[in-house]
Structure formats: structure tokens, C-alpha cells
Amino acid sequence: MDFISHLFVSLSNLALSPWQMVFQFACSKAGLVLYTIDPAGQDTESAQEALTAALTLTKANMLITPEAHDDVNYVRLTEGGIPELRIFTHETGLSFVTPRFPHLRYAVHTGFDQDDKFGWLPYKYFVVPSDNLDKLIDTSKLTDKTPLMGSLELDAKGIPSKLGPTLTNKQVMDKKIWPTYSAILEKQFHDVEGVGVIF
Numbered sequence: 001m002d003f004i005s006h007l008f009v010s011l012s013n014l015a016l017s018p019w020q021m022v023f024q025f026a027c028s029k030a031g032l033v034l035y036t037i038d039p040a041g042q043d044t045e046s047a048q049e050a051l052t053a054a055l056t057l058t059k060a061n062m063l064i065t066p067e068a069h070d071d072v073n074y075v076r077l078t079e080g081g082i083p084e085l086r087i088f089t090h091e092t093g094l095s096f097v098t099p100r101f102p103h104l105r106y107a108v109h110t111g112f113d114q115d116d117k118f119g120w121l122p123y124k125y126f127v128v129p130s131d132n133l134d135k136l137i138d139t140s141k142l143t144d145k146t147p148l149m150g151s152l153e154l155d156a157k158g159i160p161s162k163l164g165p166t167l168t169n170k171q172v173m174d175k176k177i178w179p180t181y182s183a184i185l186e187k188q189f190h191d192v193e194g195v196g197v198i199f
Contacts, residue, residue, distance in 0.1 A: 018192060019110055022127065023064065024181045027149075028169055030133065031142050035060065035150040039077065042158055048081035052100075053160040054152055055082075059103040064123065067111030075109050075117060082107070085119035144170035149177065 027034040035058045039047035055063065065074040079085045084098040085107055095105040096119055110123045133139060149172050151164030167177065176182040183190030 019123065021178075021180050021184075021192075024178050028172075028181075029139070029142075030137050031139070031146050033058075033147050033150045033166060035152060037152060037160065039072075039074075044077060044080065046157060046159065047077055049157075050154075050159045051078060051081045055101045055104060057152065057160055057163055058150065060101075061103055062106040062108060063104060064108040065110070067109045075111070075120065078107065082119075085117075088119035090119070090121065142169075144168060148172050 023034060026032070035054065037050055037054050039050050042050065054060075063078070065078055067073070067075050082098060082100065082104075084100075085096070088096055088098075090096075096107055098104060107120050108123050108126065109117060109120045111117070112122070112124070114120070114122060145168050147166045148169045149167040151166070152160035153162050153164045155161040167175070172178060173182055173185065180190050180192055
């Protein structure tokens with residue numbers, strides 16, 4: 001697609017990330033492919049190597065990550081693999097650029113502030129209903145066969161080594177790979193556990 005061909009997400013625990021469901025629906029609605037890795041449990045060097053390999057393989061246009069989760073600062077971890085994020089600024093109105101990943105245009109974090117995150121954009125800036133998706137993307141071309149969920153095959157160290165199969169909208173629904181996504185579309189009750197302070 002012309003707008004964004006791939007979306008790459010780096011998360012620590014998908015089951016506990018309520019905003020992950022928003023990514024899933026956004027990708028489905030816009031015809032984007034969602035790739036996910038989980039660098040949690042890896043040492044910093046291995047996690048940065050996994051991120052670099054995943055970005056190289058997927059040629060992702062967008063990277064989305066939580067600011068921090070489970071005592072891991074994902075913003076700093078990502079900046080270790082993409083140091084240009086520390087010095088780039090969006091004040092010029094230009095998209096992010098790095099020679100390491102020439103396809104990458106947006107690095108997005110789910111935190112609330114912009115302190116010391118110069119090359120990053122807050123996720124909240126992207127969640128603004130504008131009712132103009134049809135002007136950006138030809139949604140009439142979206143079908144059950146539209147690719148939705150990409151996968152990465154990992155080597156023995158947990159580093160992505162090649163692209164795995166890509167599932168379509170229908171395959172994701174039929175296999176119920178994203179339980180909340182599937183339950184909502186099937187109009188079924190589904191309890192979503194939260195993170196943080198839960199009452």
C-alpha cells in the first residue's frame with residue numbers, strides 16, 4: 001500500500017497490553033501487516049540485535065513500543081539499536097530518517113510525555129478520529145484475503161532470522177490468534193485483564 005506497508009510492534013507482554021488491541025484493529029482496517037517481537041527476558045545486547053534483525057527483515061515503516069514495562073525501558077533499549085532517535089527532531093515536519101533502516105519513518109512510544117524522546121512520536125498523537133481514512137487508503141480493496149499478521153522465525157538465541165508465514169484477516173479470525181479481536185468481531189463477551197492498579 002502507498003500509506004504504510006508494514007507495521008512493526010515491540011512489546012513485552014501482548015496479553016496485558018490493552019492498546020495492542022487498538023493496533024490489531026487499526027492494521028485490519030487499514031490493510032497493514034502487524035509484526036511483533038518480545039525482547040523481554042533477553043539481555044540488552046540480544047534484545048537490540050533482535051530489534052535490528054526484525055526491522056531489517058520486515059522493512060517496517062513504523063515501530064511502536066511501550067515506553068517501559070516490567071522494569072525494561074524500551075525507549076532506551078530501542079535507542080541503543082537506533083541511535084539516531086536520540087538526535088533527530090520532528091520540529092522540521094519531516095519524517096524520521098536513518099541509513100540503517102531507510103524504510104523506517106515513525107518511531108512511536110506509548111508513554112505520556114516527550115521528555116528526552118526527540119526522535120519519537122507519542123502514540124496518543126495517532127489516536128485521533130478524523131473520519132478520513134477513506135481518503136488516505138482505498139479500503140474497498142480490503143478483503144478476508146488481505147494480509148494482517150506477519151511472523152518472524154527465530155534462531156536459537158531468539159533473534160529473528162527470516163520472515164515466517166503471513167496470515168490473512170480470515171486466518172487470524174478462524175484461528176482466534178488474537179482472542180479479544182476475534183471476540184469483539186464475533187460480538188461475544190471477553191474479559192480483558194488490565195495492567196497496573198487493578199480494582
